[in-house]
Amino acid sequence: MSDHLPPPRPSAPVADPWESIDDLCGWLDAKRPVDGPDGLLLRILKLSEEVGEVAEAVIGATGQNPRKGTTHTWDDVQSELCDVAVTALVALRTLTPDAREVFTRHLAQVTRRSLGAQAG
Template sequence: MADGRSGRRGTLAGMTDQDTPAALWPTLDDLWTRLESARTHTGTEGLLLRLLKLSEEVGEVAEAVIGTTGQNPRKGVTHTWEDVQGELCDVAITALVALRTLTPDAQEVFTRHLARVAARR
């Protein structure tokens, strides 16, 4: 299905691979609001704990990769590549929520940074 703006094939409901899902940033704001309302630590400690959550999620990616490849002989194959994909999504979500914790302008900051990275040669 072609998207009405560019004529390129859409990847999902008319979106191209260059589009951002419309609900991404509002959904991240909702997640951030929910997490903020349930926070048990505030200030610098709360911020550090939110940032450390990213390391936990990256560790879960590693665990899933090890489980997919059966690298732990005691456990064997315990995960699938779909599990790895899900864990990578958790890393991305956690990173964006952490960014939102640092600035209410997370979308702007991310978009500017992504443009700089994409322009690198």
């Protein structure tokens, strides 16, 4: 198996996605060729690659490249969006062992800021 492929999926859904994020972060840490600050920056930059794959899938799903035609499905777009989310959470976990709390607190702030006026 290639080093850049993710580990096999668990057979049953994981009750706590943060356990999977911790596991993925540990797996990536064990296999990363660059450590230290540069390794951290590369892990964060991986987000740009994943976002590019979302764009490629949207262009492919809508057939916007006349040379290639329709090359992707909306299921592909969903999958790529999930990759962005996982990559972002792994990057956050790489920055802090308190990723769960940081994300939960930030989500609450965004929710209050965005939906707070509606809650009345």
